[in-house]
Amino acid sequence: DIQMTQSPSTLSASVGDRVTITCRASQTISSWLAWYQQKPGKAPKLLIYKASSLESGVPSRFSGSGSGTEFTLTISSLQPDDFATYYCQQYNSYWTFGQGTKVEIK
Amino acid sequence: QITLKESGPTLVKPTQTLTLTCTFSGFSLSTSGVGVGWIRQPPGKALEWLALIYWDDDKHYSSSLKSRLTITKDTSKNQVVLTMTNMDPVDTATYYCARRRAAAAGGAFDIWGQGTMVTVSS
Numbered sequence: 001d002i003q004m005t006q007s008p009s010t011l012s013a014s015v016g017d018r019v020t021i022t023c024r025a026s027q028t029i030s031s032w033l034a035w036y037q038q039k040p041g042k043a044p045k046l047l048i049y050k051a052s053s054l055e056s057g058v059p060s061r062f063s064g065s066g067s068g069t070e071f072t073l074t075i076s077s078l079q080p081d082d083f084a085t086y087y088c089q090q091y092n093s094y095w096t097f098g099q100g101t102k103v104e105i106k
Numbered sequence: 107q108i109t110l111k112e113s114g115p116t117l118v119k120p121t122q123t124l125t126l127t128c129t130f131s132g133f134s135l136s137t138s139g140v141g142v143g144w145i146r147q148p149p150g151k152a153l154e155w156l157a158l159i160y161w162d163d164d165k166h167y168s169s170s171l172k173s174r175l176t177i178t179k180d181t182s183k184n185q186v187v188l189t190m191t192n193m194d195p196v197d198t199a200t201y202y203c204a205r206r207r208a209a210a211a212g213g214a215f216d217i218w219g220q221g222t223m224v225t226v227s228s
Contacts, residue, residue, distance in 0.1 A: 034214035049212035
Protein backbone atom coordinates (compact mmCIF):
# COMPACT_ATOMS: atom_id res chain seq x y z
CA ASP A 1 0.00 0.00 0.00
CA ILE A 2 1.12 3.56 -0.69
CA GLN A 3 1.57 5.67 2.43
CA MET A 4 1.13 9.45 2.43
CA THR A 5 2.94 11.63 4.96
CA GLN A 6 1.99 15.26 5.47
CA SER A 7 4.00 17.92 7.26
CA PRO A 8 3.55 19.75 9.43
CA SER A 9 0.69 18.24 11.41
CA THR A 10 -0.27 21.67 12.73
CA LEU A 11 0.58 25.07 11.36
CA SER A 12 -0.02 28.38 13.12
CA ALA A 13 -0.31 31.36 10.79
CA SER A 14 -1.77 34.81 10.46
CA VAL A 15 -4.10 36.33 7.88
CA GLY A 16 -2.04 37.36 4.89
CA ASP A 17 0.72 34.78 5.47
CA ARG A 18 2.00 32.52 2.71
CA VAL A 19 1.44 28.94 3.81
CA THR A 20 3.00 25.75 2.44
CA ILE A 21 2.01 22.18 3.30
CA THR A 22 4.09 19.21 2.13
CA CYS A 23 2.94 15.71 1.24
CA ARG A 24 5.27 12.78 0.54
CA ALA A 25 4.31 9.47 -1.01
CA SER A 26 6.05 6.21 -0.09
CA GLN A 27 6.44 5.42 -3.80
CA THR A 28 6.00 7.33 -7.00
CA ILE A 29 2.43 8.34 -7.85
CA SER A 30 3.13 10.44 -10.96
CA SER A 31 0.75 13.41 -10.61
CA TRP A 32 -2.21 11.50 -9.21
CA LEU A 33 -2.58 13.64 -6.12
CA ALA A 34 -5.45 15.70 -4.76
CA TRP A 35 -5.77 18.22 -1.95
CA TYR A 36 -8.90 18.66 0.15
CA GLN A 37 -10.00 21.24 2.70
CA GLN A 38 -12.18 20.17 5.62
CA LYS A 39 -13.88 22.35 8.20
CA PRO A 40 -15.27 20.99 11.49
CA GLY A 41 -18.46 19.01 11.01
CA LYS A 42 -18.31 19.30 7.22
CA ALA A 43 -17.38 17.02 4.36
CA PRO A 44 -14.03 17.51 2.63
CA LYS A 45 -13.93 19.89 -0.33
CA LEU A 46 -11.76 19.26 -3.37
CA LEU A 47 -9.23 22.06 -3.96
CA ILE A 48 -6.58 20.64 -6.30
CA TYR A 49 -6.49 17.54 -8.52
CA LYS A 50 -3.73 16.00 -10.63
CA ALA A 51 -1.23 17.71 -8.34
CA SER A 52 -1.61 21.20 -9.79
CA SER A 53 -5.05 21.64 -11.39
CA LEU A 54 -7.30 24.06 -9.55
CA GLU A 55 -10.85 22.80 -9.05
CA SER A 56 -13.53 25.05 -10.51
CA GLY A 57 -14.68 27.71 -8.06
CA VAL A 58 -11.63 27.44 -5.79
CA PRO A 59 -9.83 30.77 -5.21
CA SER A 60 -6.60 31.26 -7.13
CA ARG A 61 -4.64 31.82 -3.90
CA PHE A 62 -4.55 28.02 -3.66
CA SER A 63 -1.97 26.25 -5.79
CA GLY A 64 -0.41 22.81 -5.94
CA SER A 65 2.87 21.53 -7.29
CA GLY A 66 5.04 18.44 -7.45
CA SER A 67 5.21 15.05 -9.07
CA GLY A 68 6.59 11.63 -8.27
CA THR A 69 6.78 11.50 -4.47
CA GLU A 70 6.94 15.13 -3.30
CA PHE A 71 4.04 17.56 -3.42
CA THR A 72 3.12 20.92 -1.95
CA LEU A 73 -0.04 22.91 -1.38
CA THR A 74 0.50 26.66 -1.15
CA ILE A 75 -1.92 29.33 0.02
CA SER A 76 -0.44 32.58 -1.24
CA SER A 77 -2.22 34.90 1.21
CA LEU A 78 -4.10 33.20 4.02
CA GLN A 79 -7.69 34.38 4.47
CA PRO A 80 -9.97 33.96 7.51
CA ASP A 81 -12.00 31.33 5.63
CA ASP A 82 -8.87 29.20 5.09
CA PHE A 83 -8.42 28.12 8.70
CA ALA A 84 -9.22 24.43 8.37
CA THR A 85 -7.62 21.00 8.06
CA TYR A 86 -6.04 20.02 4.75
CA TYR A 87 -5.57 16.49 3.44
CA CYS A 88 -3.58 15.15 0.53
CA GLN A 89 -4.74 12.00 -1.24
CA GLN A 90 -3.02 9.76 -3.75
CA TYR A 91 -5.06 7.96 -6.38
CA ASN A 92 -2.35 6.32 -8.46
CA SER A 93 -2.92 2.97 -6.79
CA TYR A 94 -6.23 2.77 -5.01
CA TRP A 95 -6.71 5.72 -2.66
CA THR A 96 -4.80 6.85 0.41
CA PHE A 97 -5.11 10.03 2.48
CA GLY A 98 -2.45 11.80 4.45
CA GLN A 99 -2.93 12.33 8.17
CA GLY A 100 -3.97 15.95 7.73
CA THR A 101 -2.53 19.40 8.46
CA LYS A 102 -4.50 21.73 10.71
CA VAL A 103 -4.03 25.40 9.87
CA GLU A 104 -4.83 27.44 12.94
CA ILE A 105 -4.80 31.09 13.87
CA LYS A 106 -1.52 32.32 15.28
CA GLN B 107 -26.59 19.87 -9.50
CA ILE B 108 -24.76 16.79 -8.25
CA THR B 109 -25.62 15.53 -4.78
CA LEU B 110 -24.91 12.44 -2.73
CA LYS B 111 -26.51 11.49 0.57
CA GLU B 112 -25.65 8.70 2.98
CA SER B 113 -28.27 6.84 4.97
CA GLY B 114 -28.22 4.03 7.48
CA PRO B 115 -28.30 3.29 11.20
CA THR B 116 -26.73 5.70 13.65
CA LEU B 117 -26.10 2.98 16.23
CA VAL B 118 -25.02 -0.62 15.76
CA LYS B 119 -23.98 -3.25 18.28
CA PRO B 120 -20.60 -4.96 18.26
CA THR B 121 -20.47 -7.99 15.90
CA GLN B 122 -23.44 -6.70 13.89
CA THR B 123 -23.32 -5.91 10.17
CA LEU B 124 -23.56 -2.29 9.06
CA THR B 125 -25.41 -1.45 5.84
CA LEU B 126 -25.06 2.06 4.43
CA THR B 127 -26.75 3.44 1.33
CA CYS B 128 -25.48 6.30 -0.82
CA THR B 129 -28.26 7.85 -2.91
CA PHE B 130 -27.06 10.22 -5.59
CA SER B 131 -28.42 12.52 -8.26
CA GLY B 132 -27.12 14.71 -11.05
CA PHE B 133 -24.86 12.08 -12.62
CA SER B 134 -25.04 8.52 -13.86
CA LEU B 135 -23.00 5.59 -12.62
CA SER B 136 -23.26 4.24 -16.16
CA THR B 137 -20.91 6.95 -17.46
CA SER B 138 -17.50 5.61 -18.41
CA GLY B 139 -14.80 6.31 -15.82
CA VAL B 140 -17.13 7.37 -13.03
CA GLY B 141 -17.10 5.70 -9.64
CA VAL B 142 -18.58 6.09 -6.16
CA GLY B 143 -16.44 5.52 -3.12
CA TRP B 144 -16.84 5.26 0.63
CA ILE B 145 -14.54 7.04 3.05
CA ARG B 146 -14.75 7.18 6.84
CA GLN B 147 -13.40 9.45 9.56
CA PRO B 148 -13.26 8.48 13.24
CA PRO B 149 -13.86 11.41 15.60
CA GLY B 150 -10.84 13.72 15.58
CA LYS B 151 -8.90 11.51 13.18
CA ALA B 152 -7.93 11.40 9.52
CA LEU B 153 -9.89 10.27 6.48
CA GLU B 154 -9.67 6.59 5.52
CA TRP B 155 -10.72 5.22 2.13
CA LEU B 156 -12.81 2.03 2.38
CA ALA B 157 -14.15 0.94 -1.01
CA LEU B 158 -15.03 2.10 -4.51
CA ILE B 159 -17.22 0.79 -7.32
CA TYR B 160 -16.85 1.84 -10.96
CA TRP B 161 -19.41 2.31 -13.72
CA ASP B 162 -18.48 -1.12 -15.12
CA ASP B 163 -18.98 -2.84 -11.72
CA ASP B 164 -15.24 -3.09 -11.07
CA LYS B 165 -14.79 -3.02 -7.28
CA HIS B 166 -11.86 -2.12 -5.04
CA TYR B 167 -11.42 -2.46 -1.29
CA SER B 168 -9.04 -1.24 1.38
CA SER B 169 -6.53 -4.03 1.98
CA SER B 170 -6.91 -3.75 5.75
CA LEU B 171 -10.72 -4.11 5.65
CA LYS B 172 -11.25 -6.17 2.52
CA SER B 173 -12.55 -9.25 4.32
CA ARG B 174 -15.32 -7.25 5.99
CA LEU B 175 -16.54 -5.03 3.13
CA THR B 176 -18.91 -5.46 0.21
CA ILE B 177 -19.87 -2.68 -2.21
CA THR B 178 -22.68 -2.94 -4.74
CA LYS B 179 -24.59 -0.59 -7.01
CA ASP B 180 -28.12 -0.26 -8.31
CA THR B 181 -27.81 1.98 -11.33
CA SER B 182 -31.56 2.19 -11.87
CA LYS B 183 -32.05 3.53 -8.34
CA ASN B 184 -28.91 5.70 -8.36
CA GLN B 185 -27.68 3.98 -5.23
CA VAL B 186 -24.47 2.44 -3.94
CA VAL B 187 -24.57 0.19 -0.88
CA LEU B 188 -21.71 -0.62 1.47
CA THR B 189 -21.88 -3.46 3.98
CA MET B 190 -19.34 -3.92 6.75
CA THR B 191 -19.47 -7.06 8.84
CA ASN B 192 -18.41 -7.74 12.42
CA MET B 193 -18.60 -4.13 13.60
CA ASP B 194 -16.39 -3.05 16.51
CA PRO B 195 -16.27 0.14 18.61
CA VAL B 196 -13.15 1.20 16.67
CA ASP B 197 -15.40 1.43 13.58
CA THR B 198 -17.22 4.37 15.16
CA ALA B 199 -16.87 7.13 12.58
CA THR B 200 -18.54 9.46 10.14
CA TYR B 201 -19.01 7.59 6.88
CA TYR B 202 -18.96 9.54 3.62
CA CYS B 203 -19.73 8.58 0.06
CA ALA B 204 -18.18 10.56 -2.78
CA ARG B 205 -18.16 10.62 -6.57
CA ARG B 206 -14.91 9.68 -8.23
CA ARG B 207 -14.58 11.70 -11.40
CA ALA B 208 -13.37 10.04 -14.57
CA ALA B 209 -9.58 10.04 -14.94
CA ALA B 210 -9.82 12.18 -18.06
CA ALA B 211 -11.46 14.85 -15.90
CA GLY B 212 -8.92 14.58 -13.11
CA GLY B 213 -10.01 11.45 -11.29
CA ALA B 214 -10.38 12.82 -7.76
CA PHE B 215 -13.35 12.65 -5.37
CA ASP B 216 -15.03 15.86 -6.50
CA ILE B 217 -18.44 15.74 -4.81
CA TRP B 218 -19.05 14.38 -1.30
CA GLY B 219 -22.12 13.56 0.71
CA GLN B 220 -22.71 15.24 4.05
CA GLY B 221 -21.67 12.12 5.94
CA THR B 222 -23.47 9.93 8.43
CA MET B 223 -22.21 9.27 11.95
CA VAL B 224 -22.22 5.63 13.01
CA THR B 225 -21.59 4.65 16.63
CA VAL B 226 -20.72 1.09 17.57
CA SER B 227 -21.73 0.34 21.13
CA SER B 228 -23.58 -2.27 23.11
